[in-house]
Amino acid sequence: MTEHTTHTPGDSPWVNPLRDPRDLRLPRIAGPCSIVIFGVTGDLARKKLLPAIYDLANRGLLPPSFGLTGFARRDWTEDHFRQFVKENVQQHCRTHFNEVTWNQLAEGIRFVHGTFEDADAFERLSNTVAELDKDRGTRGNHAFYMSIPPRDFPLVAQQLANCGLAKSNGDAWRRVIIEKPFGHDLASAKELDRVISEVFDPNSVFRIDHYLGKETVQNLLALRFANSMYEPIWNSNYVDHVQITMAEDIGVAGRAGYYDGIGAARDVIQNHLLQLLALTAMEEPVSFNARDLTDEKTKILSAVRLPKDLAAHTARGQYSAGWQGSRPVVGYLEEKGINPDSTTETYAAVRLDIDTRRWAGVPFYLRTGKRLGRRVTEIALVFKRAPHLPFDSTATQELGKNAIVIRIQPYEGVTIRFGSKVPGGTTMEVRDVSMDFSYGRSFTESSPEAYERLILDVLLGDPPLFPTTQEVDLSWKILDPIEDFWSTLGQPQPYRAGTWGPQEAVEMLARDGHRWRMP
Template identity: 85%
Template sequence: MSQSTTNTAAMAEEWSNPLRDPRDLRLPRIAGPCGIVIFGVTGDLSRKKLLPAIYDLANRGLLPPSFGLTGFARRDWSEDEFRAFVRENVESHCRTPFRESTWKQLAAGIRFVQGTFDDPEAFARLSDTVSQLDRERGTRGNHAFYMSVPPRAFPIVSRQLADCGLAKSEDDAWRRVIIEKPFGHDLDSARELDRVVSEVFDPSSVFRIDHYLGKETVQNLLALRFANAMYEPIWNANYVDHVQITMAEDIGVAGRAGYYDGIGAARDVIQNHLLQLLALTAMEEPVSFSAADLTAEKTKVLSAVKLPKDLAAHTARGQYAAGWQGSHEVAGYLDEKGIDPNSTTETYAAIRLDVDTRRWAGVPFYLRCGKRLGKRVTEIAVVFKRAPHLPFESTATRELGKNAIVIRVQPDEGVTIRFGAKVPGGTSMEVRDVSMDFSYGRSFTESSPEAYERLILDVLLGDPPLFPTTREVELSWEILDPIEEFWSTLGQPQPYRSGTWGPAEADEMLARDGRQWRMP
């Protein structure tokens, strides 16, 4: 074993590496010789997530010593200025300790190309830079291109990469493209986007990032269901009353007005994150956890999703108004900078969906998301039916609710099980809800990797199980498009006060079914 390999393995072990090779838990999954090019490298996503994730991977010993990082942007920077920019953001946002030795190794492979997306000469310089990394750093022609840019820029960047010869894999070298959501704004645009990108890159080389699929607790949902004997027998319509999937944010548009207005909560969150969580919650056990087998089961679920017959009764949308977020007074959506005062864009969306399979027939799935809600939380709550018979006095169970298994995706990753227990003391029988809690932070010494760490490493390894396929994206738009079309006829969304849990019509939506939203 070479000295560099020994050092890399030692670094990975030192950080108690959670991204291990599943074939041998003693070994980390280390990327081979390669580089990554980031378009939109000066944007928020790159500064706060991508650059720190790349550093953390290097610090965990999961990137090769020769790794190349190239930024492409309009800024008139020298490579030293770009390195200073990368270091500043890495130090501000990295999750592992900052080590000078790791930084020096990473910095040696950092390059910068100045240019715009419509400038062929800039892409010619990029091609020269990539070739230089191959010669000087030994990246061997293996490069991933990360499009951290608005979707409207995907086609032109793809064509420029094709024209300068960077898009096609050759011999033993690979080229891959990473596309950030949203994948279009409806079914037609998603198909057009896929057509354009597929003309340039082989479909197997296209990785669509949904960062929620990289979160530890989302993957733990599969472990909870399929590694334990006690849950799967009751994970069906015989026992489950309904499922609630919630993604709540306590922030407003936070400087994203230009992107968000006209997109809205449903396109921003439900079409990708929440429908993926629904698919993982409802799918059958896969033959294996390979990309093909996972995709097959998720696709079956999305194909079986049925919309409610009465969209007016079983969907809700809202728009946050002024109010209080904690101790701070905040403005309403229509008063935010850059928002059209007549905007009909929803900042809250809730829908009921049904999964028309033998396992889930009659079990509604309620999905909700929104901004300026009571607190930041993402969770999947599987709520069970009441026991068919309670041999207690009616007063003994008046505070007893329904059993539930709640998978907390963020921020406090873990699982809570809610069940009934006797209140201690006294001679009478009184039963009320209690919770049994598992928390990642308290149960494991390993730190959970940030979602982008896992997903970037998976791209570099060519490991696609956590990435939505073209068919999954199309099915998601087929579900959401009729709802968006219906909402477009309704005018202004219902206002809700900031700091609350959404508009009244969302509560009415569940009340019609004899249910109510969980309070996270």
């Protein structure tokens, strides 16, 4: 098997993260390395991280000299931990479970018992990765995945520094992977960055936003910049407004301890939706390497302007009891672990404007919520009406505005909505129709799961899909004034579970002469 060199951050052009840029017919394969997961018994690790690592191995994208170490307070033996990994891989992996792949992966699995306060546990961790270097040939290359609450980041980082695991040494690298949220406001984000940067080299810090690993998010770049038909109309001359939606049909789903006090805006808008806005609105980058992509996204986030009247152009809500599908569900305040007086929003919507020549006068509407009509994430560019319609008014009564809709989940693809003549009859009648592209129908190869792509990028040292410190700070600068305003308002407006949010969100768009799409 050919060994592939690790990519230096920012130096190589962006390509399909699972393909070698020197020959796109070849996969990109990580070099000798290991990954240490803190919080390995949590939901994220069980349902996403461990299956993603197995799927990478099953696709042949991890080397034989790979190690996986779990760190947790459970008093487990390594055999017990291997069985735990196997059970979760079998339950959640996306590729076929292969005993040969599993056996090779299992040989490199280790477990360290301890708490984050236990310095001796981190010494055992240091000895464990040294053993992997010796027995598995990982060559001192180790990534540390912090699948833990943000409050524990500084402690774990300092413990890694104290036992000599944080700094790269010669050709051997050390990297840290941080899950969102990156702070809870600008001040805390800056403090978190300061603490992490004191321990790890800034180029070795990877902030995970799993939405950026989704196939359709990256296809947005292909749609815009690989096709000449879209770029001429991707601006304020033709676009009326843009809607970016992330709707969930679930409630807090056992995350009450995390979610209450955080809310929909901090949980989703600050990271996922503002990143989608930046990718939708940015100018064409010079290349698709990390530096050039970041430059263009940063320009957009710097140009975002908040509405002057936050009361009129923001909305927040909190779901009440209702029906989700065919079953009754309780309201947010009745969820287990939620303070019955909580003012945390489970729905958030904001209007943002972008002060650039391309987007002047085009409002961007961002919304997210729990217990909404169905699970969907999409970006919709809604176009202005044609300046003149040479038809009788009765012929176009059912004609709406043209739209390009990029569906990110669950049915990945692109829909184009346009007007077409209704067949039959002697009169002209125009009605909306849709032309649909679906990944599932158009490609035979399955898309890698977002965490597969992002974990592989970390092991390769390839950062295009990871938000930078500057992007994180700019996102908080956008959201903090909105959160400060909302903190003066008291209880969010209730909306019934299974509906599409509070009435004030409908009124927010109606003031501008628009209405929300029904995905």
